[in-house]
Amino acid sequence: MAKITVSVIKADVGGCPGHVKVHPDLIERAEKRLGESEILEDFWVTNCGDDLELIMTHREGENSSSIHGLAWDTFEDCTSLAEKMGLYGAGQDLLTDTFSGNIKGTGLGIAEIEFEERESDPLVIFMADKTEPGAWNLPLYKIFADPFNTAGLVISPSMNEGFTFEIHDVKEARRVKFSVPEEIYDMLAILGTIGRYCVKRIWKDEVKVSVSSTERLNQIAGKYVGKDDPVCIVRAQHGFPAVGEILEPFSNPHLVGGWMRGSHNAPLMPVSFEDANPTRFDGPPRVIAAGFQLTEGELIGPHDLFDDPAFDPAREKANQMADYLRRNGPFEPHRLPSEEMEYTTLPKVQEKLKDRWEPVE
Ligand code: F6R
Ligand code: MG
Ligand code: MG
Secondary structure: OOOEEEEEEEEOOOEOOOOOOOOHHHHHHHHHHHHOOOOEEEEEEEEEOOEEEEEEEEOOOOOOHHHHHHHHHHHHHHHHHHHHHOOEOOOOOOOOOOOOOOOOOOOOEEEEEEEOOOOOEEEEEEEEEOOOHHHHHHHHHHHHHOOOOOOHHHHOOOOOOOEEEEEEEOOOOEEEEEEEOOOHHHHHHHHOOOOOEEEEEEEEOOEEEEEEOOOOHHHHHOOOOOOOOOEEEEEOOOOOOOHHHHHHHHHOOOEEEEOHHHOEEEEOEEOOHHHOOOOEOOEOOEEEEEEEEEEOOEEEEEEEOOOOHHHHHHHHHHHHHHHHHHOOOOOOOOEOOHHHHOOOOHHHHHHHHHHHOOOOO
């Protein structure tokens, strides 16, 4: 049997109200469209905040123009409905008018992973809203490189040879690979710059274990059009991190870029599907985790993995951090540094003030 591919493709094609949430009618429309396709093995449609998420399994491989075309058509279809309903920002992530066969550069976010199905294959799919791809750097580091998070790195003989991180420089469109644990210090030197370097893939030898969306809308559109609310697929168990090791980093809400107007540092709050509605100051940024068993292409699940009282303290802490950060108003480091805001109104303000600056002796 051909290998299986899991494709998670997402876009914000309209929110209700504002940038809060995808309207259920759009989800229904997407389900109808994907349900008519003959090339999918299985699919599940959901949302995280205002992002519509298509989770699909198929045997067409990564970068398949038919799968990408199907996702594009689905988002176009949902955009027409969003326009008709007057939803906010209808079609905002569809940056091109026509689809040329590949999603790259269209504004959609994508994570795809092709692999040989194991006898039993657990998967965790993370989806976040009001943040950016670098939000996965810290948790992926902990999951695959930190024995204080992942006991298996020490205890499991099948894991203690470590993993390879493929890191993308999203500003220069180049990549580099690091073997961990041998090269963690060099890797961390760049991975901490979350607005620029993003973990794209994690490998165990030649096998892909994790893949993230790393598209930057700003880079594509040449102006600020919203944050690149990311997704990430992680394969679990049997030589890969356990489901619980994959979720563990989210017990501490780490700081990410995003929140209001994509211009603030914020805690990333792990929530149940039902609570993926960023309202306060358009946030705080949310992450949901869907757990599946993949069986001959079928997605058995999802299980709502953050719907667990064990994550209540993380949510509580995220709320306290949110309160604390909000007191800083427009001041850094709550507000992002100006380089991270290059596509917002800040350059316009600078332009307006340009002739009013006087030299100081
Ligand atoms: C952040 C986000 C929102 C909007 C904000 C202003 O990623 O989507 O915080 O930036 O609501 O939206 P506009 O400019 O559409 O009025
Ligand atoms: Mg939006
Ligand atoms: Mg969004």
